[in-house]
């Protein structure tokens with residue numbers, strides 16, 4: 001180490017928390033070699049303070065360093081980014097007569113895409129592109145990284161207007177940029193990449209779509225090609241199978257088939273309209289949380305959809321969030337649609353004087369909020385402009401955090417278990433920049449940890465991932481086909497009470513600040529509804545099903561009896577299929593409409609005053625007494641059972 005004694009040293013922090021001293025000009029790869037020669041030669045890329053970087057990137061003092069090898073989860077991202085480059089290279093080889101312009105080509109959760117301007121191809125061309133990509137992989141070009149001055153970069157990108165636009169922005173911060181090249185092709189790119197095209201496994205192109213440059217509808221519409229890459233054929237097959245399963249469950253298609261909701265051009269983008277069947281499901285979801293809220297001592301409040309922006313100045317949303325808000329003038333005043341319900345609830349709390357004995361105060365509202373997402377990003381119920389949060393805000397004394405959060409956790413797990421959703425939890429703790437005293441942070445984090453410990457379910461601690469205004473507990477859950485979703489959160493807030501100057505009078509007769517807790521059990525109804533549609537493939541549990549029972553007369557002669565039977569079931573959502581059609585067709589239709597139970601009535605049933613019951617597993621039971629089936633339906637609904645089980649529990 002005598003050589004390094006004379007050099008300036010920096011220290012990086014390794015994942016196990018230990019510090020590694022290296023020369024000040026050391027790269028990620030140098031650090032890996034320092035840890036061990038095996039790791040050094042396996043290094044593909046690195047992560048510095050959570051950002052994926054090239055292995056050639058110099059480290060800096062105090063950085064948290066993670067070495068990325070083929071074994072890391074992030075390796076797939078690196079390989080897919082390299083696959084995106086192969087796609088662009090293939091496009092330029094096959095379709096470029098100088099006209100195609102390159103935009104961006106990042107990896108995504110499921111693969112990668114690349115955006116091109118002036119590229120006119122359709123789905124039939126994807127096979128040719130895949131062949132060309134395979135040839136590029138086969139050729140095993142070395143992928144070379146080069147550090148280039150801004151002037152040089154400008155000269156190289158003279159024909160690429162979109163790249164020049166990106167370069168201009170980079171030039172504001174950096175003196176140099178990096179290029180990656182493979183064979184005859186190169187791209188302005190921060191990387192990282194695999195060492196050669198031969199290291200990319202299998203690539204499959206998935207679809208072609210339109211995409212606005214930078215997601216902004218005022219810009220040019222470009223051609224986006226989506227693809228994915230895996231290390232081997234088996235992983236790709238698994239992925240394609242899961243994708244097909246997800247498409248079968250697509251909530252937009254099922255929502256249309258079941259007439260649950262629509263999003264129309266004439267009413268506006270990202271603004272879902274719930275049809276009667278959809279609202280029926282939503283209403284059941286609302287009633288479910290309303291019961292939980294009332295049992296847990298919440299009071300319902302209601303606030304308007306629009307407020308004067310004075311409120312958003314006070315809450316801080318105006319400074320931090322105005323680009324995502326719908327803001328407009330009325331006379332001399334400025335107003336905004338609410339992007340969050342919290343400030344309205346804080347204003348209600350502020351309108352009283354409170355004693356410590358009054359706390360906790362718990363407000364609940366199904367609050368509609370409006371957030372201006374990029375139009376190009378809007379999709380079904382998953383990304384919308386208008387959505388409703390099953391919102392709740394609590395104002396508590398600092399020593400009440402534990403018991404209140406405990407109660408909220410019980411409500412959340414009740415909801416997730418009702419829908420058979422496996423979940424994970426994580427505690428996000430104080431970030432570097434934060435408001436609030438050390439005392440309140442320590443106290444709050446200790447209480448949250450003790451709640452999580454006593455909850456008896458494993459959890460992760462995400463150090464420094466809390467909001468600047470308080471720590472939080474995040475839930476993530478898994479649906480029926482193993483996809484992971486962001487779930488509910490419990491968020492502590494030390495900031496809003498300051499901004500709104502919220503107080504209560506303590507036992508000591510002094511004024512004190514309450515802590516605010518934000519919580520939602522579903523999160524947004526829209527996203528939860530979408531998830532449920534896909535989770536159940538539209539086959540909702542009986543208590544949620546828009547149509548619970550359908551009566552099918554075997555022939556027109558039994559129509560009168562069918563209606564009398566339907567009347568017997570008028571406590572349930574029941575319909576009669578009175579069409580002049582065969583029984584087989586009526587059964588088919590009820591099945592396609594995902595109705596949990598069919599009641600079939602013919603001459604025999606009519607003579608006996610009984611019914612036949614058929615469930616959606618196509619099992620049938622004859623000679624059932626009407627009263628017995630009613631009782632069964634009531635119990636199945638009451639218990640919120642997830643599958644029809646009349647024939648299963650006999």
Ligand SMILES: [Zn+2]
Nearest residue numbers: 187189190191
């Ligand atoms: Zn790139």
Ligand SMILES: [Zn+2]
Nearest residue numbers: 341342518519
């Ligand atoms: Zn809130």
